[in-house]
Amino acid sequence: MLIELAHIFLIISFLLFSLQIFISIDYANFKLRYSVFDPIKKLSIISFILIVFAFLILIIGYVNSDFSVLNVYNNSHSNKPLIYKISGTWGNHEGSLLMWLSILSIYGLVFISLIKRVSKSFSFKVLFTLGIVNAGFIAFTIFTSNPFIRTFPVPEEGLGLNPVLQDPGLAFHPPLLYMGYVGLTIPFSFAIAALLEGEVSSSWAKLVRPWILASWIFLTLGITLGSWWAYYELGWGGWWFWDPVENVSLLPWLLTTALLHSVRVTEKRDRLKGWTILLAILSFSLTLLGTFIVRSGLLTSVHAFASDPARGIFILSFLVLITAGSLLLYATKLEKIENKKSIYLISREGGLLLNNIFLCASATTILIGTLWPLIIEIITGTDISVGAPYFKIVFLPLIFPAIFLSGVSINLNWKKTHLEDIYNKIWKLIAILLFFITIYYFLFGGPLLILLGVAASLWLFTSILNDFLNKLMEKSKFSKIKFYRVKKIRLSTYGMYLAHLGVGVFILGVSLSEGMKTYYEGVKTVGSSVQLSKFDIKFEKLERLKKENWLSETGIFSVERNEASFQIKAERRIYLDTGMPSSEAGIKRNFFSHLYIVMGQEQPAGSGKRVIRVYHNPNIILIWLGSIIMAFGGVLSLIDGKFKSGFLRKPRTKL
Amino acid sequence: MNFIKYIPLIFFVTISIFFYNKIKYKKNLEPLSSALIKKKFPQLNIYGINNEVDINSYIKNRSVIINIFASWCGPCRIEHKVLKRFSTEYNIIGIAYKDSQKNINNFLDDLGNPYEKVFFDSSGIESINLGLYGVPETFFLDKESIILYKHVGPINEEEFKKITSKFFTNTNLR
Amino acid sequence: MKNKQKRFYFIILLILCVASAIFFVLKALEEKIVFFYSPTELLEKQINSGQLIRVGGLVLNKSINYDKEGLLVNFIITDTKNNLKVNYEGILPDLFREGQGVVAEGTIDKTKKIFYAKSVLAKHDENYMPPEVKKIIDN
Numbered sequence: 032m033l034i035e036l037a038h039i040f041l042i043i044s045f046l047l048f049s050l051q052i053f054i055s056i057d058y059a060n061f062k063l064r065y066s067v068f069d070p071i072k073k074l075s076i077i078s079f080i081l082i083v084f085a086f087l088i089l090i091i092g093y094v095n096s097d098f099s100v101l102n103v104y105n106n107s108h109s110n111k112p113l114i115y116k117i118s119g120t121w122g123n124h125e126g127s128l129l130m131w132l133s134i135l136s137i138y139g140l141v142f143i144s145l146i147k148r149v150s151k152s153f154s155f156k157v158l159f160t161l162g163i164v165n166a167g168f169i170a171f172t173i174f175t176s177n178p179f180i181r182t183f184p185v186p187e188e189g190l191g192l193n194p195v196l197q198d199p200g201l202a203f204h205p206p207l208l209y210m211g212y213v214g215l216t217i218p219f220s221f222a223i224a225a226l227l228e229g230e231v232s233s234s235w236a237k238l239v240r241p242w243i244l245a246s247w248i249f250l251t252l253g254i255t256l257g258s259w260w261a262y263y264e265l266g267w268g269g270w271w272f273w274d275p276v277e278n279v280s281l282l283p284w285l286l287t288t289a290l291l292h293s294v295r296v297t298e299k300r301d302r303l304k305g306w307t308i309l310l311a312i313l314s315f316s317l318t319l320l321g322t323f324i325v326r327s328g329l330l331t332s333v334h335a336f337a338s339d340p341a342r343g344i345f346i347l348s349f350l351v352l353i354t355a356g357s358l359l360l361y362a363t364k365l366e367k368i369e370n371k372k373s374i375y376l377i378s379r380e381g382g383l384l385l386n387n388i389f390l391c392a393s394a395t396t397i398l399i400g401t402l403w404p405l406i407i408e409i410i411t412g413t414d415i416s417v418g419a420p421y422f423k424i425v426f427l428p429l430i431f432p433a434i435f436l437s438g439v440s441i442n443l444n445w446k447k448t449h450l451e452d453i454y455n456k457i458w459k460l461i462a463i464l465l466f467f468i469t470i471y472y473f474l475f476g477g478p479l480l481i482l483l484g485v486a487a488s489l490w491l492f493t494s495i496l497n498d499f500l501n502k503l504m505e506k507s508k509f510s511k512i513k514f515y516r517v518k519k520i521r522l523s524t525y526g527m528y529l530a531h532l533g534v535g536v537f538i539l540g541v542s543l544s545e546g547m548k549t550y551y552e553g554v555k556t557v558g559s560s561v562q563l564s565k566f567d568i569k570f571e572k573l574e575r576l577k578k579e580n581w582l583s584e585t586g587i588f589s590v591e592r593n594e595a596s597f598q599i600k601a602e603r604r605i606y607l608d609t610g611m612p613s614s615e616a617g618i619k620r621n622f623f624s625h626l627y628i629v630m631g632q633e634q635p636a637g638s639g640k641r642v643i644r645v646y647h648n649p650n651i652i653l654i655w656l657g658s659i660i661m662a663f664g665g666v667l668s669l670i671d672g673k674f675k676s677g678f679l680r681k682p683r684t685k686l
Numbered sequence: 687m688n689f690i691k692y693i694p695l696i697f698f699v700t701i702s703i704f705f706y707n708k709i710k711y712k713k714n715l716e717p718l719s720s721a722l723i724k725k726k727f728p729q730l731n732i733y734g735i736n737n738e739v740d741i742n743s744y745i746k747n748r749s750v751i752i753n754i755f756a757s758w759c760g761p762c763r764i765e766h767k768v769l770k771r772f773s774t775e776y777n778i779i780g781i782a783y784k785d786s787q788k789n790i791n792n793f794l795d796d797l798g799n800p801y802e803k804v805f806f807d808s809s810g811i812e813s814i815n816l817g818l819y820g821v822p823e824t825f826f827l828d829k830e831s832i833i834l835y836k837h838v839g840p841i842n843e844e845e846f847k848k849i850t851s852k853f854f855t856n857t858n859l860r
Numbered sequence: 861m862k863n864k865q866k867r868f869y870f871i872i873l874l875i876l877c878v879a880s881a882i883f884f885v886l887k888a889l890e891e892k893i894v895f896f897y898s899p900t901e902l903l904e905k906q907i908n909s910g911q912l913i914r915v916g917g918l919v920l921n922k923s924i925n926y927d928k929e930g931l932l933v934n935f936i937i938t939d940t941k942n943n944l945k946v947n948y949e950g951i952l953p954d955l956f957r958e959g960q961g962v963v964a965e966g967t968i969d970k971t972k973k974i975f976y977a978k979s980v981l982a983k984h985d986e987n988y989m990p991p992e993v994k995k996i997i998d999n
Contacts, residue, residue, distance in 0.1 A: 343709040358695035414896035424888040635926040642951040
């Protein structure tokens with residue numbers, strides 16, 4: 032009964048949104064009818080609440096293992112632990128769509144609660160846009176991906192979740208990621224509203240920035256969690272595979288990062304308006320594109336849900352409608368919103384403009400590489416694959432200049448900066464940097480790329496330190512450091528420092544782990560040993576056990592290096608309901624490094640020889656640590672914006 | 687200079703055209719799984735319990751549903767109920783894949799027998815000609831033994847109904 | 861520098877960057893893309909013996925042979941129309957077994973009709989039940 036209620040809720044919210052769109056337009060004059068603002072607002076609130084309830088009801092269905100619901104039957108099992116029953120709700124296509132809708136609803140409700148900050152005409156346009164997006168997604172859910180369909184007769188047991196998804200990392204990776212993706216709908220709606228108003232002001236930028244920041248933080252965390260999960264669960268010692276679906280999550284992140292920087296320029300200097308609007312539209316469009324690619328079956332990957340051409344066509348039409356419509360609106364209104372003021376290249380806004388260009392260029396190359404197999408297949412019919420080597424070649428050359436610029440821009444002022452000022456500020460920076468690079472090279476040597484990577488991270492660290500010290504010092508003299516100024520520096524500036532520090536830590540992690548990692552693979556019998564990076568690893572024994580819903584084969588390894596000795600267990604699981612194997616790598620941490628052992632199947636079968644893979648990944652944790660620091664920096668900026676400028680207090684000029 | 691602002695739009699529309707094309711022709715581009723759709727069911731050297739008849743002779747001129755299964759296959763046990771439910775309406779033939787007669791007998795005694803007849807491919811070699819990925823798989827054949835549809839993985843009631851209503855119209859009577 | 865001049869140089873710089881980027885990308889694509897073939901297509905088409913390609917199909921039953929150590933294996937990939945001998949040295953993925961879908965990446969020695977695989981990927985199959993698990997379920 033409850034399920035039918037949820038179904039009705041969905042249908043009602045769809046009808047309400049459609050109604051909203053219909054009555055908002057004054058067809059005679061082809062304008063929006065502002066008189067219906069209040070009813071629209073109330074209808075939106077109702078629809079949002081109904082959607083959230085529908086989602087909660089589905090979760091209840093999973094918790095109760097109600098197999099009369101087709102979706103629950105297909106994706107759950109009564110033996111699953113409670114937390115995985117709950118996360119199973121969104122571990123499938125239909126359920127995850129409903130979660131998407133619920134998150135969008137919550138964002139919508141938050142927006143409505145803050146609606147007094149903006150003028151009616153503006154918020155009306157935002158709600159109008161949100162209504163269209165919602166209507167489209169709900170329609171897609173109801174007509175092609177309905178989670179509330181019943182099945183008869185009621186099966187006794189569910190078909191079980193893919194065991195690979197029964198994992199804490201993976202349970203939380205979709206919600207976090209979705210909070211990022213879905214959140215981009217708000218900046219998108221703001222951008223459309225601004226285009227419709229024909230004006231992009233710095234007040235607008237101030238208002239939209241917290242939303243962009245929030246989405247960015249969630250996207251960063253979501254992607255990081257996914258990468259971390261892939262590392263310890265897939266057993267290949269890697270943390271990024273340039274898988275099409277990974278790429279497709281990276282694209283919105285890159286553009287949102289550019290958007291974050293661009294909107295700051297619009298806020299502070301009333302420039303780059305066209306860029307900001309375009310970035311807001313594109314980052315949301317890439318989110319839709321990502322959804323499309325994953326759910327339409329166009330690309331096969333670890334992530335792809337079951338394929339269905341009907342779904343594909345629906346999302347494609349929706350994607351085309353929204354994106355082409357917005358881009359057309361952008362092109363037609365661009366002249367009206369852009370101002371003719373120029374930008375000095377040698378200034379913070381100049382640096383950020385270049386940053387925009389670099390980030391967009393990297394996003395474009397990744398997009399091309401991801402779609403290239405598809406394009407070639409249509410044109411020539413050949414089947415090709417574009418893998419990691421391509422992405423590394425095109426992505427890295429773009430990142431280095433961007434990092435260099437980043438370090439420079441942190442030290443630049445808004446408006447024009449005189450070259451002498453720069454010289455004063457930066458020569459110390461360069462001196463320190465060269466010093467560290469020389470030391471590193473003498474200590475470690477190493478391939479050029481790794482050296483460049485370490486140099487890039489050191490550059491960022493010293494840039495941040497340099498700007499920080501300059502803010503504390505009077506007349507750039509070390510003797511006159513005023514420590515009381517630490518408190519005077521805005522929280523958002525610390526946020527910025529921390530975020531870029533995070534980037535530096537991330538790059539350091541990537542460079543060091545890629546440069547110094549070692550790997551062994553082979554077949555070994557119990558009792559034999561492996562030597563890797565001064566580790567002496569002995570395959571002590573193999574234990575076989577039956578666990579709740581899997582068969583466990585655990586390899587026990589004793590490891591020795593220098594004075595230290597410890598044990599690592601690497602497990603291979605075979606799940607009883609599906610027969611699928613999975614590996615649980617044995618990972619031993621030492622500061623930021625990992626020794627990582629995976630035990631696979633017998634090769635050949637029955638010989639007693641086991642496939643063993645051992646990875647030593649020095650400093651790899653810095654990769655995820657860096658990302659978390661980045662996100663944390665974002666949080667600091669968000670809090671600052673919240674208490675100091677436009678978020679809670681009324682803006683000085685109403686939009 | 688002004689056309690620059692239209693570049694994102696043009697780029698996007700071009701990509702969309704590619705996507706649309708890919709989706710429309712998607713079925714033709716799956717090399718392994720749909721290789722046999724619309725083709726005749728291949729000649730297989732597999733026989734019933736006492737080797738008395740081969741499968742191709744048995745199904746000649748009849749529209750049947752062929753289900754490849756095994757006693758050691760978990761999902762097969764689950765879909766078994768669905769097969770039993772439809773066994774009175776449709777002619778369901780079983781092919782036991784990489785299994786022994788003894789185990790199959792136990793399996794069918796335990797869970798019931800939805801099959802009009804069971805054939806054995808104990809080595810699994812013959813089923814390769816069906817492009818078998820694993821078990822269970824279910825093939826829907828018309829009177830000329832043309833494969834109308836192939837379902838990979840356990841089939842549930844909903845899917846069974848959908849497929850039969852789409853492909854089997856008045857062609858199947860016991 | 862006047863504004864107009866500045867703008868002009870900026871545009872030129874931008875175009876140069878974009879052009880070199882595109883060139884870079886296409887060059888990278890050319891070298892780094894890997895073509896995929898079925899055994900039949902491999903026999904029919906002209907392929908350089910040194911070029912890295914991928915072949916996909918099913919592992920032919922009873923075709924898997926290991927050397928004593930276990931690290932050198934040869935097997936046959938089939939698309940039910942044609943067979944291709946594959947030679948591989950290294951560890952095999954968990955799901956690799958006869959009758960399974962598999963993709964091998966490597967080079968073909970056209971004269972010998974042997975494919976030297978550098979890596980082997982097995983298709984993810986939800987329905988395989990290993991014998992040891994079957995035993996557990998039945999008990």
